[in-house]
Amino acid sequence: MLKNFKIILIPITVFFLFLFLTVEPVLAQGGEESAFRLERINALVFVLVFSAAVLLYTRWAKQGKTLFVRKIPGIDAVEEAVGRATEMGKPVLFIPGLQELDDIETIAAISILGRVAKITAQYETPLLVPVRYPLVLAAGQEVVEQAYTEMGKRDFYNRDIVRYVAGEQMAFTSTVNGMMMRERPAANIFMGAFFAEALLLAETGNAAGSIQIAGTARPEQLPFFIAACDYTLMGEELYAASSYLSKEPLMLGGLKGQDFIKVIIIILILIGVILVSFDVGDWYYKLFKMA
Amino acid sequence: MRTTVPVVIAFLSGLVLAVSIFFRPDKTIIGQIEPEILVWVTIVGGFTLFLGAVSITRVNFNTVRRRKKGWGYSLLTLISVFVMALPSLLPSSWSPLFGDAEGSIYDWLFQYLDKPMMATMFGILAFYIASAAYRAFRARSAEATILLLTATLVMLWRVPMGEAFLRSIHVALPELINTYVMNGVNMAVQRGIIIGAALGAASMSLRIILGIERTYMGKG
Amino acid sequence: MSGMEIFVLWLEAFITLAIFSFLYKDNSVYHLVESVFAGLSAGYYVGLYWKSIILQQLWEPMTRADNPKWWLFIPGIFGLMMFTRLWPKYSWISRIALAFVMGSTAGIFLITQLHGLVLPQMQKTMLSLINSDGLEASFLAVIVVIGVISTLIYFYFSKEHKGFVGVTAKLGIWFIMISFGAHFGYTVMGRVSLLIGRVQFLIEDWIGSF
Amino acid sequence: MNFWNKIDTLDRRWIYLLVAISVIVPFILPVKLPVYVTPETQQLYDAVENLPDSSIVMLTFDYYPSTIAETEPMSRVALHHLFRKNIRIVTVTTVPLGGPSMAEQVTREMAEQYGKVYGVDFVNLGYKANYVAVLKGMGSSIEAIYPTDNLSTPLSELPLMNEVKNYDDIDFIFVVADNGIVDYWISIVNALYGTPVGCGVTAVMAPKFYAFISAGQMTGLLGGMKGAAEYELLLGQPARATTGMDAQSLMHLLIIGLVLMGNIGYFVGRRQKGKKA
Numbered sequence: 001m002l003k004n005f006k007i008i009l010i011p012i013t014v015f016f017l018f019l020f021l022t023v024e025p026v027l028a029q030g031g032e033e034s035a036f037r038l039e040r041i042n043a044l045v046f047v048l049v050f051s052a053a054v055l056l057y058t059r060w061a062k063q064g065k066t067l068f069v070r071k072i073p074g075i076d077a078v079e080e081a082v083g084r085a086t087e088m089g090k091p092v093l094f095i096p097g098l099q100e101l102d103d104i105e106t107i108a109a110i111s112i113l114g115r116v117a118k119i120t121a122q123y124e125t126p127l128l129v130p131v132r133y134p135l136v137l138a139a140g141q142e143v144v145e146q147a148y149t150e151m152g153k154r155d156f157y158n159r160d161i162v163r164y165v166a167g168e169q170m171a172f173t174s175t176v177n178g179m180m181m182r183e184r185p186a187a188n189i190f191m192g193a194f195f196a197e198a199l200l201l202a203e204t205g206n207a208a209g210s211i212q213i214a215g216t217a218r219p220e221q222l223p224f225f226i227a228a229c230d231y232t233l234m235g236e237e238l239y240a241a242s243s244y245l246s247k248e249p250l251m252l253g254g255l256k257g258q259d260f261i262k263v264i265i266i267i268l269i270l271i272g273v274i275l276v277s278f279d280v281g282d283w284y285y286k287l288f289k290m291a
Numbered sequence: 292m293r294t295t296v297p298v299v300i301a302f303l304s305g306l307v308l309a310v311s312i313f314f315r316p317d318k319t320i321i322g323q324i325e326p327e328i329l330v331w332v333t334i335v336g337g338f339t340l341f342l343g344a345v346s347i348t349r350v351n352f353n354t355v356r357r358r359k360k361g362w363g364y365s366l367l368t369l370i371s372v373f374v375m376a377l378p379s380l381l382p383s384s385w386s387p388l389f390g391d392a393e394g395s396i397y398d399w400l401f402q403y404l405d406k407p408m409m410a411t412m413f414g415i416l417a418f419y420i421a422s423a424a425y426r427a428f429r430a431r432s433a434e435a436t437i438l439l440l441t442a443t444l445v446m447l448w449r450v451p452m453g454e455a456f457l458r459s460i461h462v463a464l465p466e467l468i469n470t471y472v473m474n475g476v477n478m479a480v481q482r483g484i485i486i487g488a489a490l491g492a493a494s495m496s497l498r499i500i501l502g503i504e505r506t507y508m509g510k511g
Numbered sequence: 512m513s514g515m516e517i518f519v520l521w522l523e524a525f526i527t528l529a530i531f532s533f534l535y536k537d538n539s540v541y542h543l544v545e546s547v548f549a550g551l552s553a554g555y556y557v558g559l560y561w562k563s564i565i566l567q568q569l570w571e572p573m574t575r576a577d578n579p580k581w582w583l584f585i586p587g588i589f590g591l592m593m594f595t596r597l598w599p600k601y602s603w604i605s606r607i608a609l610a611f612v613m614g615s616t617a618g619i620f621l622i623t624q625l626h627g628l629v630l631p632q633m634q635k636t637m638l639s640l641i642n643s644d645g646l647e648a649s650f651l652a653v654i655v656v657i658g659v660i661s662t663l664i665y666f667y668f669s670k671e672h673k674g675f676v677g678v679t680a681k682l683g684i685w686f687i688m689i690s691f692g693a694h695f696g697y698t699v700m701g702r703v704s705l706l707i708g709r710v711q712f713l714i715e716d717w718i719g720s721f
Numbered sequence: 722m723n724f725w726n727k728i729d730t731l732d733r734r735w736i737y738l739l740v741a742i743s744v745i746v747p748f749i750l751p752v753k754l755p756v757y758v759t760p761e762t763q764q765l766y767d768a769v770e771n772l773p774d775s776s777i778v779m780l781t782f783d784y785y786p787s788t789i790a791e792t793e794p795m796s797r798v799a800l801h802h803l804f805r806k807n808i809r810i811v812t813v814t815t816v817p818l819g820g821p822s823m824a825e826q827v828t829r830e831m832a833e834q835y836g837k838v839y840g841v842d843f844v845n846l847g848y849k850a851n852y853v854a855v856l857k858g859m860g861s862s863i864e865a866i867y868p869t870d871n872l873s874t875p876l877s878e879l880p881l882m883n884e885v886k887n888y889d890d891i892d893f894i895f896v897v898a899d900n901g902i903v904d905y906w907i908s909i910v911n912a913l914y915g916t917p918v919g920c921g922v923t924a925v926m927a928p929k930f931y932a933f934i935s936a937g938q939m940t941g942l943l944g945g946m947k948g949a950a951e952y953e954l955l956l957g958q959p960a961r962a963t964t965g966m967d968a969q970s971l972m973h974l975l976i977i978g979l980v981l982m983g984n985i986g987y988f989v990g991r992r993q994k995g996k997k998a
Contacts, residue, residue: 167556239491371550479658
């Protein structure tokens with residue numbers, strides 16, 4: 001682990017050198033406005049505090065401090081669902097959302113896929129991962145192959161586990177719907193960014209009699225997942241899932257850091273409400289201005 | 292080597308982009324980097340179009356070659372991919388059927404096959420929304436009851452007879468639903484979920500930049 | 512109507528009915544349309560990416576006569592690295608390109624989520640409870656503040672939902688259910704009008720043409 | 722197994738059948754469910770009704786083909802009302818895909834019915850990119866933004882456009898939109914130039930704009946197919962929205978009915994289980 005920190009230090013140095021070189025000529029020009037966006041200093045402070053909190057908790061975790069995280073029912077259900085699929089001898093279907101890899105929700109989904117693939121590898125349960133974008137295909141193949149190799153089940157890996165199905169949203173949906181009715185997966189896991197197809201997929205899966213677990217950060221699709229799935233991870237829980245499933249203390253650090261910031265946010269909002277209510281909060285209100 | 296290089300690349304690209312937002316684009320090179328890198332990401336994604344085509348071809352070709360169940364359908368998919376893709380890659384100066392302008396094969400297939408398919412898939416949503424409501428809106432628990440009552444109330448409000456009915460209970464009832472349910476509770480909850488999810492996304496991002504989370508590059 | 516128009520009309524009607532038939536049960540006509548749909552849309556994206564990305568964003572800016580963006584060869588190389596995936600032995604090279612995409616995404620989201628979402632959403636929640644606009648506005652402000660905070664507490668992972676946290680989280684889930692119910696009921700209308708559009712096509716345009 | 726037990730475990734295909742029936746029947750046998758006019762629709766209707774003869778109204782086609790089930794009926798009611806009152810119309814669109822051709826097609830079709838002449842009674846300006854600049858620019862000079870109309874005729878050759886230089890010559894703006902452009906019609910055009918703006922928007926967007934109505938920034942609002950149907954009622958010319966509205970209402974009532982039946986089935990089922998145990 002120490003080795004890794006050295007790796008990180010080198011680029012930081014390079015980066016700051018680079019930064020210096022680009023800022024310097026601009027400062028020399030002299031100008032009415034500085035090169036740095038001073039008006040965004042609030043965001044910078046916020047990002048730094050946030051990062052510090054996450055890193056601090058991660059460090060404590062590494063030092064062996066036990067970090068408590070409550071049970072999250074939807075995530076616990078993932079393992080159960082794979083177990084049921086194994087008993088029934090039927091596949092598990094995993095859909096990492098319908099966005100490209102340049103959406104953080106998709107990255108969260110890919111990371112959860114890595115954990116799920118380990119479980120299916122362990123039980124030797126067939127896994128099906130249809131994807132809509134080729135970059136997601138590449139990342140998905142990478143994590144699944146890795147998971148199977150790590151569990152010593154390379155023989156069960158085949159690169160068509162993760163397959164590109166169709167580029168267009170509704171073409172993807174119609175193909176996956178057909179897949180659900182024909183292959184009858186025992187469990188469907190939907191994680192990531194979903195749009196109008198959320199209900200189309202979940203309702204078909206329900207008709208096919210599969211156990212369904214969904215997770216998305218998009219509030220507008222959550223009602224439909226809740227109506228048609230057995231378990232739904234809402235918003236933040238999607239991002240928590242990969243840490244939680246990994247069961248590594250290091251990963252839980254991030255979760256604890258988030259919680260710490262959440263408490264701070266609640267306190268800041270309450271202070272704001274009180275100040276604004278008594279009409280003395282103008283300066284405070286402006287501190288949170290997005291520029 | 293196989294893990295270190297990707298970790299360093301992820302760290303560098305992440306850090307540069309995170310920092311660039313704090314610099315003015317017209318004054319610094321670093322400030323201009325953000326839009327440039329976004330184009331780069333798109334370009335990398337653009338190259339993968341062949342990987343997608345290879346994947347879909349391989350899966351379907353194997354089905355056809357081994358005469359697996361339903362191989363006819365796979366053959367159809369294969370043909371469709373090429374009928375659509377190939378003419379669009381050829382320059383339109385060769386024939387008006389090539390390229391992607393109006394009158395090309397690409398455009399015709401999109402207009403008359405793809406579009407109605409999409410529209411019909413959207414049409415299926417109305418059926419599913421009814422069956423999902425029927426099945427899920429049961430008063431099994433306090434939470435489920437709240438869900439079903441609000442959904443019913445809002446559905447009533449959205450059609451003429453329902454709205455008239457609500458107005459007959461109290462003239463201001465539709466206004467109240469709009470103010471307190473839609474703009475009050477609904478907005479507050481969306482906001483709470485957005486803040487929470489944003490924290491989750493930010494912490495995920497931080498883990499990737501720092502190489503703590505690297506499932507995708509050979510380390511679980 | 513010309514022969515072509517009639518053909519197109521019947522084709523669209525066939526597609527519409529074939530897809531709706533899935534509602535009864537999965538069948539070979541649906542499977543046929545679905546297979547064509549999947550193939551066409553994959554082909555469509557090949558054409559789209561080729562033109563809008565490879566040609567327009569890479570090739571043309573890089574090779575144009577005045578002020579060429581020569582540095583675009585860097586993402587070009589990253590893009591080519593993706594092809595090593597076709598040879599398992601070298602596929603690790605593609606991880607470099609993947610790491611670039613993931614790192615960039617992470618860098619952008621780290622800041623934009625905190626700066627663009629959390630800060631303004633916090634700010635907009637700082638509402639005056641003692642409102643000059645009257646009691647109604649105050650009441651609305653109370654609902655919003657309680658709603659946001661109880662939702663946030665529902666997502667607090669560090670404590671079991673017991674005691675004070677438990678009560679607030681319970682309130683949070685009630686608020687969440689009201690919101691989801693409202694959203695569900697509200698969306699029905701838009702979805703139904705999409706179906707009405709299809710039915711209008713079938714009845715007025717297609718059957719109407721007989 | 723009695724009736725309520727069956728209801729509790731109903732095959733979903735029966736539900737699909739009911740949905741299909743409730744959407745198809747109104748087209749064959751119009752049920753003509755009562756439509757009630759909401760104050761917002763009435764306000765828009767009155768605003769147009771009270772315009773003096775031969776005023777000039779700007780009508781926008783700010784929507785994509787995907788939402789025409791909701792938005793096109795609004796354009797049609799607006800055109801009916803305006804042409805009927807001998808009001809002259811200038812149409813614009815901020816949507817590139819389909820916007821200009823839809824405006825052209827619908828406007829000409831309606832003009833034929835009322836015997837109106839292009840260039841004298843109505844003009845279609847078409848699409849220009851960068852909507853903020855377009856909306857602002859038309860405040861000083863429409864001709865600077867649109868040197869020609871949609872079919873490339875110079876504005877100077879169109880008699881109507883000789884009377885219209887900027888928003889000052891326009892008495893009312895009737896916006897039909899399916900996207901965020903509405904905010905700009907209010908925050909730029911109404912706020913800076915004071916021309917009254919009335920809107921027709923999709924059902925999903927509508928509630929957001931009640932705040933504009935109560936603040937007096939927006940003069941009347943049509944929400945979705947329902948709004949269009951109410952306007953058709955006021956005009957006394959029931960058309961597609963009224964038929965569509967029957968289907969909408971039936972669907973909502975069907976879902977509410979299904980939820981009710983489902984719950985009765987569920988409780989009856991639970992009670993019987995309780996008795997057996």
